[in-house]
Amino acid sequence: MPRRGGRPTVYDVAERAGVSIATVSFVFKQPGRVRDTTRADVLRAARELGYVPSASARGLANGSTGALGLYSFDMLLETAKFVSGLPSGPAEEPDPRSFPLYVDEVQRGFELECWQQGMALLLSAERSSGVSVMAGVAGRVDGLAVFPGAISTEELELTARAIPVLAFSRAPQDGAVHYVTVDNRGGVRALLAHLVDVHGVRQTRFVGAPVLPDLAERFAGYQEASARTAVPDDAPPVGAEGAGRPSSRLSWRRGAPGRAVVRERPARSHGAGRAARPGGGRPG
Amino acid sequence: MPRRGGRPTVYDVAERAGVSIATVSFVFKQPGRVRDTTRADVLRAARELGYVPSASARGLANGSTGALGLYSFDMLLETAKFVSGLPSGPAEEPDPRSFPLYVDEVQRGFELECWQQGMALLLSAERSSGVSVMAGVAGRVDGLAVFPGAISTEELELTARAIPVLAFSRAPQDGAVHYVTVDNRGGVRALLAHLVDVHGVRQTRFVGAPVLPDLAERFAGYQEASARTAVPDDAPPVGAEGAGRPSSRLSWRRGAPGRAVVRERPARSHGAGRAARPGGGRPG
DNA sequence: TTGTATGCGTTATCAT
DNA sequence: ATGATAACGCATACAA
Numbered sequence: 001m002p003r004r005g006g007r008p009t010v011y012d013v014a015e016r017a018g019v020s021i022a023t024v025s026f027v028f029k030q031p032g033r034v035r036d037t038t039r040a041d042v043l044r045a046a047r048e049l050g051y052v053p054s055a056s057a058r059g060l061a062n063g064s065t066g067a068l069g070l071y072s073f074d075m076l077l078e079t080a081k082f083v084s085g086l087p088s089g090p091a092e093e094p095d096p097r098s099f100p101l102y103v104d105e106v107q108r109g110f111e112l113e114c115w116q117q118g119m120a121l122l123l124s125a126e127r128s129s130g131v132s133v134m135a136g137v138a139g140r141v142d143g144l145a146v147f148p149g150a151i152s153t154e155e156l157e158l159t160a161r162a163i164p165v166l167a168f169s170r171a172p173q174d175g176a177v178h179y180v181t182v183d184n185r186g187g188v189r190a191l192l193a194h195l196v197d198v199h200g201v202r203q204t205r206f207v208g209a210p211v212l213p214d215l216a217e218r219f220a221g222y223q224e225a226s227a228r229t230a231v232p233d234d235a236p237p238v239g240a241e242g243a244g245r246p247s248s249r250l251s252w253r254r255g256a257p258g259r260a261v262v263r264e265r266p267a268r269s270h271g272a273g274r275a276a277r278p279g280g281g282r283p284g
Numbered sequence: 285m286p287r288r289g290g291r292p293t294v295y296d297v298a299e300r301a302g303v304s305i306a307t308v309s310f311v312f313k314q315p316g317r318v319r320d321t322t323r324a325d326v327l328r329a330a331r332e333l334g335y336v337p338s339a340s341a342r343g344l345a346n347g348s349t350g351a352l353g354l355y356s357f358d359m360l361l362e363t364a365k366f367v368s369g370l371p372s373g374p375a376e377e378p379d380p381r382s383f384p385l386y387v388d389e390v391q392r393g394f395e396l397e398c399w400q401q402g403m404a405l406l407l408s409a410e411r412s413s414g415v416s417v418m419a420g421v422a423g424r425v426d427g428l429a430v431f432p433g434a435i436s437t438e439e440l441e442l443t444a445r446a447i448p449v450l451a452f453s454r455a456p457q458d459g460a461v462h463y464v465t466v467d468n469r470g471g472v473r474a475l476l477a478h479l480v481d482v483h484g485v486r487q488t489r490f491v492g493a494p495v496l497p498d499l500a501e502r503f504a505g506y507q508e509a510s511a512r513t514a515v516p517d518d519a520p521p522v523g524a525e526g527a528g529r530p531s532s533r534l535s536w537r538r539g540a541p542g543r544a545v546v547r548e549r550p551a552r553s554h555g556a557g558r559a560a561r562p563g564g565g566r567p568g
Numbered sequence: 569t570t571g572t573a574t575g576c577g578t579t580a581t582c583a584t
Numbered sequence: 585a586t587g588a589t590a591a592c593g594c595a596t597a598c599a600a
Contacts, residue, residue, distance in 0.1 A: 006347065007446045007447070008446070009592090009593055009594085010593065010594065011593080019570075019571085020570065020571045020572075021571090021593090021594080021595095022570070022571060022572080022573095022594095022595085022596080023569085023570060023571080024594095025594060025595060025596080026569095026570085026595095026596095028594095029594095029595070029596090033569075033570090034569070034570080035569060035570090038569080038570080047442070049445075050442050050443070050445030050446055051446075052419050052422045052423045052443065052446040052447070053419065053423045053593085053594075054343075054344065054423055054592090054593050054594070055340070055343075055349065055420075055423040055424030056339070056340045056341075056342075056343030056344040056349060056424070056592085056593075056594090057340075057344050057576090057592070057593030057594040057595090058340075058423070058593080058594055058595080059338075059339075059340030059576090059594095060338065060340040060341050060344050060575095060576045060577060060578085060592090060593080060594075060595095061575080061576055061593080061594045061595045061596085062576085062594085062595065062596095063290065063576070065339065065340060065424075066420075066424075067406065067424070104388070111407060111409070114407075115408075115409050120406050120407070120408050120420070120421065120424060121406065121407040121408070122351065122404050122405065122406055122407075123395060123398075123404070123405040123406075123407055124399075124404050124405070125395070125399050135336050135337065136339075136350075136404070137404065138336045139336045139337045139338055139339040139342070140339030140340070140349075140350075140351070140404060158331070158334050159334070159336065161333075161334030162291045162292070162334055162335075162336040163291070163336070293576095293577055293578085294577065294578065295577080303586075303587085304586065304587045304588075305577090305578080305587090305588095306579085306580085306586070306587060306588075306589090307585085307586060307587075308578095309577095309578065309579060309580085310579095310585095310586085313578095313579075313580095317585075317586090318585070318586080319585060319586090322585080322586085337577085337578075338576090338577050338578070340576085340577075340578090341576070341577030341578040341579085341592090342577080342578055342579075343578090343592090344576090344577080344578075344579095344591095344592045344593060344594090345577080345578040345579040345580080345591080345592055346578080346579060346580090346592085347592075569600105570599100570600085571598105571599080571600075572597105572598085572599070572600090573596100573597095573598085573599095574595100574596090574597090574598100575594105575595090575596095576593105576594090576595090577592105578591105578592090579590105579591090579592090580589100580590090580591090581588105581589085581590080581591100582587100582588085582589085582590095583586100583587080583588080583589100584585100584586085584587075584588095
């Protein structure tokens with residue numbers, strides 16, 4: 001039984017197995033270094049006691065936590081509504097399930113990668129209070145990936161002095177922070193070119209206020225491509241009024257009845273490839 | 285600058301601010317206990333150094349990690365295919381996005397709760413290798429929730445001796461493990477009663493092999509309810525042949541075109557309530 | 569092969 | 585109000 005009511009430690013296991021704490025540690029870290037019979041004794045003692053190595057002590061001893069962090073913005077609409085760039089409509093009840101953008105996809109990929117690397121994944125989110133908890137997260141991981149949000153670049157740079165930091169969808173800065181971005185501008189240009197050239201679309205409209213860097217870039221790409229559209233659209237981007245629904249619902253409406261979905265029949269003369277799957281949302 | 289090339293510690297901050305390490309610690313844990321000017325000095329020094337408190341050391345010192353764990357089964361189809369109870373069809377390319385059942389919903393709720401409690405969330409999954417990593421997770425959290433999977437009840441009980449353990453969708457056992465389950469049997473009974481009484485369905489079929497406890501209970505409920513069906517169905521449950529598609533795709537087909545979805549028009553004489561939303565899948 | 573002893577960074581209990 | 589110091593549980597260089 002544990003010495004003082006707490007969780008059993010190496011000392012408890014060592015005592016029960018009649019060995020020293022070093023041997024106990026060896027059994028778990030360098031099994032080949034102890035005799036078979038001794039190892040069996042230790043393992044049995046550990047099992048009988050319900051011994052679980054403390055990651056805190058282990059991390060402190062070897063200088064790393066064995067976990068990677070994923071830091072995202074607030075999961076409630078109150079914060080998330082700013083992300084799409086569309087002003088939100090009349091106040092609605094916050095729905096935790098309305099998580100916009102690509103977050104889940106990226107997170108799932110991150111999970112898989114961590115799992116393959118044998119690392120734990122620490123999820124954490126910005127508090128709506130505005131008080132930064134970055135430090136609280138940074139202190140418990142060996143590396144930290146950060147979704148776009150209210151975190152200042154300064155704080156990112158600061159955190160990057162302690163551990164490797166990776167920022168998603170941010171304008172790359174000089175410094176110690178690593179960045180992963182997509183070609184927003186080129187993407188929208190290609191999209192528009194496709195609509196015009198392949199589908200013969202003659203009138204377009206950019207929906208969403210380009211307030212965030214990503215969206216600003218997309219709008220820039222839109223404007224660039226509009227120059228060669230048959231019917232150039234110089235109208236300003238459409239906000240909430242034009243969109244007709246608050247942005248918070250956009251993520252819910254993927255493939256929902258009544259929503260316009262581009263159904264492209266595979267054109268062999270065009271390399272675009274896979275058709276959109278209306279029912280291809282993520283599983284619940 | 286850090287003493288030896290590593291991350292800055294309390295010693296570095298203390299030295300830079302001209303105080304002792306105790307004072308540094310007080311500034312972060314009991315701010316009111318130090319003089320304003322001293323506190324300012326310490327905070328400035330910490331900021332200049334990019335100091336981030338070590339969660340390992342902190343956890344070791346006060347005996348808790350400040351994190352909760354969520355342990356799930358393997359995220360690849362190879363393992364996940366067993367969960368639905370439907371044998372899988374011909375081998376397919378594992379798609380990480382095919383995560384069956386309620387997992388994402390529960391996980392999201394868990395995230396929100398952790399976030400509200402100011403706790404970190406540690407995600408972890410069963411390795412396909414079969415080697416248990418439960419201990420690795422249990423050692424780094426103050427409590428652990430476990431999705432159904434290949435983990436033995438014995439190991440759950442064992443882990444529960446170190447930290448509180450919560451098991452989802454398991455047959456409750458006597459012991460230290462906490463359980464959260466749903467009324468599978470009653471749910472299916474109610475479902476069948478609804479189909480028969482409200483929609484006049486006269487023939488039904490249970491799809492899926494009742495191999496897991498949850499599914500066995502649902503099948504039991506189905507059999508119980510079948511007794512009062514107009515046309516009792518004593519046919520065995522339908523396996524992969526009858527389902528027509530491998531189970532791994534079921535989660536993708538929620539609300540997909542061609543799938544049968546119960547569209548109930550709210551019947552005021554019936555308390556059932558909300559109609560099913562075909563497009564109500566989760567955001568991507 | 570196994571034991572002894574030290575250090576990891578922080579907290580908290582004493583002193584001062 | 586602040587400083588010195590003993591845990592906390594584990595890993596590991598060094599002894600034996």
